[in-house]
Amino acid sequence: MISSSIFLGMVGPWQWVIIGLAVLLLFGGKKIPELMKGLGSGIKEFKDASKEDEKPEDKKK
Template sequence: MISLSFFLGMLGPWQIVLIVVVVLLLFGGKKIPELMRGLGSGIKEFKDASKEDEKLEDKNGASS
C-alpha cells in the first residue's frame, strides 16, 4: 500500500487527466463499464476462492 501512495504522490492532476483521456480514447465510453464489471467480478471470485482456501487449511490443520 505504501508503494501505491508513493506512486500516486508523484502524479499531478494534469498527469491523471491525461491518463484518463488516453484510457477513454483507447477503450471508449461504452467499454469501460464492462471492463470495470469484469474486474470487479474477478476480484470477488479471487476473494471467495481465498476464503475457501483458508477454510480448507483450518479444517485440515484442526484434524491433524
Template sequence: MIFSSIFLGAIGPGSWVLIALAVLLLFGGKKIPELMRGLGSGIKEFKDASKDETQDKEENN
C-alpha cells in the same frame, strides 16, 4: 532514479487526468463499464477463492 520516483508519488492529478483520457480514447465510452464489471467480478472471485483457501487451512489444522 526516475523509476523510483514514480513509485514515490511522482504521478500527480494532472497525470491521472491524462491517463484517464487516454483510456477513454482507446476503449471508448461504451466499453469502459464492461471492463469495470469484468474487473469487479474478477476481484470478487479472487476474494472468494482466498476465503476458501483460508477455511481449508483452518480445517486441516
C-alpha cells in the same frame, strides 16, 4: 541518471486526468463500464477463491 523509483511517487492529479483521457480514447465510453464490470467480477472470484483456500487450513488446526 534519474532513478525510476523517483517517477513512481510523482503521479499527481493532472497525470491521472491524462491517464483517464488516454483510457477513454483507447476503449471508448461504451466499453469502460463493461471493463469495470469484468474487473469487479474477477476481483470477487479471487476473493472467494482465497477464502475457500483458507477454510481447510483452519479445520486442520
